[in-house]
Amino acid sequence: MAALIHISNITRRYGDLCALDDVSFELQPGEVLGFLGPNGAGKSTAMQIICGTLSPTSGQVIINGADLQSDPITAKGHIGYLPETPPLYPDMRVDEYLTFCARLRKIARSQVALSVEKTKQRCGLAQVGSRVIANLSKGYKQRVGIAQAIIHNPRVIVLDEPTSGLDPNQIQEIRDLIKTLSQECGILISTHIMSEVRAICDRVLILHQGRLVYTGPVTTVKDSALLITLGQESKWDYLAQLPGVSHVEPIDQQRFRLTLSGSTSAADIAQAIVAHGDKLYELRPDQGNLEQIFSQLTLGETNP
Incomplete structure (x- = not known):
């Protein structure tokens, strides 16, 4: 076309x-x-x-x-x-x-x-x-x-x-x-x-x-980072081993920021967490990610 x-x-x-x-x-x-x-x-x-x-x-x-x-x-x-x-x-x-x-x-x-x-x-x-x-x-x-x-x-x-x-x-x-x-x-x-x-x-x-x-x-910008909320008793160390997850950043005891790689989607991550037997209360794109990309490229910032 x-x-x-x-x-x-x-x-x-x-x-x-x-x-x-x-x-x-x-x-x-x-x-x-x-x-x-x-x-x-x-x-x-x-x-x-x-x-x-x-x-x-x-x-x-x-x-x-x-x-x-x-x-x-x-x-x-x-x-x-x-x-x-x-x-x-x-x-x-x-x-x-x-x-x-x-x-x-x-x-x-x-x-x-x-x-x-x-x-x-x-x-x-x-x-x-x-x-x-x-x-x-x-x-x-x-x-x-x-x-x-x-x-x-x-x-x-x-x-x-x-x-x-x-x-x-x-x-x-x-x-x-x-x-x-x-x-x-x-x-x-x-x-x-x-x-x-x-x-x-x-x-x-x-x-x-x-x-x-x-x-x-x-x-791609939306899905490259996800914010998730798990149950209070979750042992979150397995998150880094999920396919397509390149980095896990704890925000507090229940909330985490996941950085994705490749073609991994939010649906893939949700399915993997549930299959692991964990409770998933929230999953949404990290809406600050586009702002971070913009700042890094136009202000010379290197830290996400």
Whole structure:
């Protein structure tokens, strides 16, 4: 299956400053890809290059088979983009704004009304079409921002901090929407929120000082360390002998952190503990693990 985004050896220089240094990666259909990095890592530069608003010094960007440099109109037609601050016109009504966006995207005049209605349904905006955007809650404004990004049914959606400033309920609604949209396209998300990555991303990229320093499935990050709680009478010394366990760290008399190796899953560990005759009260991914990887790679920390 052909990649929706193919980034090959992208470099961007500003005089003596190298903002991006030989970065390569791909986005696959149906994938939600998390784009992480500290401030100044080069995320914004990379996203501008992907969206065609900034040219790379060297390298190649292919969007759904179209070369962004030699065929920019076709390539950009495959992209929907939501910047951190949604590009809304607050004095317009939702229907008016989305109609305007559909015309900008060169949707046939006879199809504009249908496209607006379908997009409102997808984004949960069916009941607010006649509302003035300025009077909407921040969560609904964010939905309108996503709606303008997808109204032309792009194959690639680029979202910059899509849940920034939202309350917990709004965050969950936007996450659910992103998961639904990913069934029909590929999504690239730039965020500083680790829980966001764990909740909705399939794979994560970490940039540091313009270089790509980590790439891997989020499931691997989640499962590489587990927190477990055993019974009070457990003799836990057997844990280190379980297949796939490379390290055991006691937290207290009943709780332990297990570091896994290879393809061992949480289900394998649970089955092994129960088969040993022990009582397993809790087993969950160590959610601090992604933060630890991020810190080690971007701050030079070596201790987990």
